[in-house]
Amino acid sequence: MMRQHTRVIGWAAALLAMAGFSALGGWQLQRMQAKQALLDAQGPALARVMPLQQALAAAGPLHGVADHGRFLPGVVLLDNQIRHGRAGVKIYRPFRSDSGALVLADLGWRALPADRQLPHPPAPPSPVAVRGLLAPAPAPGLALGPAFVPGTGTGQWLASRLPAPGLAAVLGVPGLPDRVLRLDPALPFGDERDLELLPNTLPPERHLGYAVQWFGLALTVLVVALVLEWRRRRAAR
Known part of the structure; x- marks a missing residue:
């Protein structure tokens, strides 16, 4: 009974960890897509004033x-x-x-x-x-x-x-x-400036890299949980 209780707690913890890591990975993908959309819109916006x-x-x-x-x-x-x-x-x-x-x-x-x-x-x-x-x-x-x-x-x-x-x-x-x-930086007043849209922030590719890391952690937790489950069943035979 104690082993069954421990197994349920272990799987619950694993599922919570996978859900959390996946949510963080999804959030990073959303940030990547939002920033990339902003960069893609810059050229057309400047062409039509x-x-x-x-x-x-x-x-x-x-x-x-x-x-x-x-x-x-x-x-x-x-x-x-x-x-x-x-x-x-x-x-x-x-x-x-x-x-x-x-x-x-x-x-x-x-x-x-x-x-x-x-x-x-x-x-x-x-x-x-x-x-x-x-x-x-x-x-x-x-x-x-x-x-x-x-x-x-x-x-x-x-x-x-x-x-x-x-x-x-x-x-x-x-x-x-x-x-x-x-x-516009070419205007003859003010200080040093440019039209860089993402200063002091992460570029889209960095968000993609972080998303891959979070999803990788979720996959790692799943693999570890499955290996432990396989060992438990093997020992029970």
């Missing part, structure tokens, strides 16, 4: 934008952004198009010095014509601590992630979308 208001209303995560408007007061510095192996911040400012559409615009990356003194970048020209890529905001990672805190200057905020409702409130604008405008 539209005004900001139209892009915000259109379906899909990526849209090329060409519009005219002005930058509003306030600056958001997104912390922990790695480029060229150095830590820095991404600089965002609210932008309002002439039609009234609002978005956080990515003005580029700037390295932080060793003492982490926050930069005070000059305001870009305004009003101004802009172009770029409307894209999802950078992935937040683990949401630990406050999303943003006051910086070292008036209207400056240091952020660990970009929650649209909270930032809209502190920047004094009526609302912000959960996407950002990645400005």
